[in-house]
Amino acid sequence: MHDTWEQKQKLSLEKESERKELMVEQREAILKAQEEREKRWQMIEEKDDVELSVRNVCDTVVELPTNDWLRKVRQMLSLEQETREETTVTSVYRNAFVVDNALLSLVSKVDKHMAPIDETSTMLDSSSIR
Numbered sequence: 254m255h256d257t258w259e260q261k262q263k264l265s266l267e268k269e270s271e272r273k274e275l276m277v278e279q280r281e282a283i284l285k286a287q288e289e290r291e292k293r294w295q296m297i298e299e300k301d302d303v304e305l306s307v308r309n310v311c312d313t314v315v316e317l318p319t320n321d322w323l324r325k326v327r328q329m330l331s332l333e334q335e336t337r338e339e340t341t342v343t344s345v346y347r348n349a350f351v352v353d354n355a356l357l358s359l360v361s362k363v364d365k366h367m368a369p370i371d372e373t374s375t376m377l378d379s380s381s382i383r
Contacts, residue, residue, distance in 0.1 A: 303330060 297306050307326045 293309060297309055304323065304326050307322050310322075
């Protein structure tokens with residue numbers, strides 16, 4: 254009976270030791286996974302890619318509707334690109350308008366200064382004819 258008790262105690266200690274080792278391994282695995290997630294987030298932030306960021310969120314959080322999020326992100330990126338293109342076109346038209354306006358103003362000033370010269374030259378021409 255005494256041997257059985259000692260065996261049970263020894264077996265209990267072994268099981269407790271195994272359990273502690275497994276808990277340590279589990280903690281290490283959790284820490285390693287956390288470090289990997291942080292590295293992945295850091296790489297994604299460096300790339301500055303919105304779609305990749307959303308995919309990463311969807312991979313880490315299972316509850317998110319992946320397809321819906323990705324579709325919305327693609328739609329937002331498309332709208333952003335369209336807005337940039339429209340801004341560029343608007344900027345080109347604005348710059349053209351400013352240049353045209355400046356040229357018209359310059360032509361108007363030149364015409365005002367040229368008018369007296371033209372009248373004087375016509376006067377000279379008509380007096381020399383007489």
